[in-house]
Amino acid sequence: MNSKNSKARLLQGNEACMLGALYAGVEFFGGYPITPSTEIAEGMAREMPKRGGKFIQMEDEIASMASIIGASNAGCKSMTATSGPGFSLMQENLGYAYMTETPCVVINVQRGGPSTGLPTKVGQSDTMQARWGTHGDYTSITVAPSSVEGCFYETVRAFNLAERFLTPVIVLLDEVMAHMREMMVVPEEGEIEVFKRHRPDVPREWYRHFEITPSLVSPMASFGQGYRYNVSGLTHDQDGFPTAKPKEIVDKLNKLRRKIERYSDEIIKLRTEKMEDAHIAVFSYGIVARTAFQAVKMARERRIKVGAIQPLTIWPFPDEQLRDMLKNVRKVIVAELNMGQLVHEIRRVAPRHTEVIPLQRYDGNVMTPSEIFDKIREVVK
Amino acid sequence: MTANTLQSERIHHYLRPKKSFPNVWCAGCGNGIVMGALIRAIDHLGLDKDKVVVVSGIGCSSRMPVYLDFNTLHTTHGRALAFATGVKLAKPNLKVIVITGDGDALAIGGNHFIHACRRNIDITTILIDNKIYGMTGGQFAPTTPEGKIATTAPYGNYEKQFDPVQLAIGSGASYVARGTVYHVAPLERMIIGGIQKKGFALIDTISNCHTYYGRFNKEGDAVAMINDIRKQAVSVKAAATMSEDKLIGKFLTGVIHETDATEFCDEYQAMCERVLAKGGK
Incomplete structure (x- = not known):
């Protein structure tokens, strides 16, 4: 060893x-x-x-x-x-x-x-x-x-x-x-990056807890640090005080959405297998991705041009990445352990020429590789 | 400084006048009286504003932290004590004060209330008890007396009443007091006592909602209601010499229960030290 x-x-x-x-x-x-x-x-x-x-x-x-x-x-x-x-x-x-x-x-x-x-x-x-x-x-x-x-x-x-x-x-x-x-x-300390929120260092009177900065992500103070601010679940202005002003409401909601959207490339992570020449794709996440990768291997042994796509980031949904990946795909099987959830997202983003085929199991058991393989064989015909 | 001598500029030292005023409360509301008492208590104790965290839930009383120049956390309905528990355990050096109402603390937040008492975590809770839901327009609360009118009890309330003081004592709080918005100086002393007490402190503060409760039940304006509160209040000391008959229709005020039970964060720290002393076993 x-x-x-x-x-x-x-x-x-x-x-x-x-x-x-x-x-x-x-x-x-x-x-x-x-x-x-x-x-x-x-x-x-x-x-x-x-x-x-x-x-x-x-x-x-x-x-x-x-x-x-x-x-x-x-x-x-x-x-x-x-x-x-x-x-x-x-x-x-x-x-x-x-x-x-x-x-x-x-x-x-x-x-x-x-x-x-x-x-x-x-x-x-x-x-x-x-x-x-x-x-x-x-x-x-x-x-x-x-x-x-x-x-x-x-x-x-x-x-x-x-x-x-x-x-x-x-x-x-x-x-x-x-x-x-x-x-x-388990990796050694320092082997992978660990990030901690940025703390403000501006004078107290300059600090705004919910400031809308150009980057949309501002430094965050903590209680006890000397910046006394208000936190509220009420829709609030940049200082944290409740607001009913239309512009401030829209600014806040836009910030919540845009700070994720703008950095979606940094957030989204996908894994693919044999997608280079695939006409058929299996889309799945979590435990089902494991069995899907196995099913793809089985199908490839039979010379079926199938690949697998696994989102490691589910939300935000990888719209752009999938549109690109499905460009040359005729059929995409969406395998999930529910009655159809991500399949609707795939229908939303799939190109017109790509047929979306749901494969669902919801009896409390994992979908097996052979179940997915059978579906691949069925749709390849 | 006492109630009468704390100058207005000293009060302003603890307020956020620019953004948050005017306040949302009705003229004559007891919430402002409690806020004044809290500020004077904190000033009396000389607490560092940076180290005070005021947490609240949802309701009229729970709007108070917005006006106060501390670290303030205005949370979800009924959950203030659960948020406050997170703050206190995370940073035990912070002074954590919870402002809540009777509906907030005892109905939707009842579970969090009894468990915060049970843990005896060092949080001072001021429960402004006006016997009705004010912010939503006058529905009955767990503290509404039987027979009283509310918008959801149009023929008179037929539910039993909660007593937050007995609830807190039974659940393990180490400092339980009841004050009123009429007896301001004693209220201030109870808040001081609660903040000084290591452990969970409840100051059940009887207040007036003349806008809904008083109007629906023909109990008059703010002055009339506060006057009634004065008449119904009997200090623990005075009650000791009174017969049971004479106490009907009255409520006790003062520090009703005080013990020296161990405090949650201290116990957690002691456990950590025991574990480390044994080499993490």
């Missing part, structure tokens, strides 16, 4: 998320037990006290979300982890975090729904909730890994994006990813 392999660890997805968060410098975790995400909270309860971090088990998910927003405004990198029913409860204060531009990370380990649904079974039916879950107009950043290693790296990336763009970032996992075990090498 060489030295690199000796550092490899057998981890489950939830553990990798936890280690990724610690690598990214998480300082505050507030959560509530819920299957299948609980191992993240349990890991945090063990690790945070050893590192000067804070762990709290709140009374529910509404309070969990509130606590991490409070902690973030007090200057801490903050996160929570949950699953469908808890994610629904978090929507109220997630909206508050979007509105108040509070960086934080929310891991949602998806299970079958609606309601209590299938607590121990896999699903991808919160895909749209991650984009549109809370009321009002806003733009979400959502990332979705498809391996244990990916859980680590995408959690680090989620923290970097949250701190960079001062917004909540959602990490969408699913029950299988959260619990399956794979070998991975």
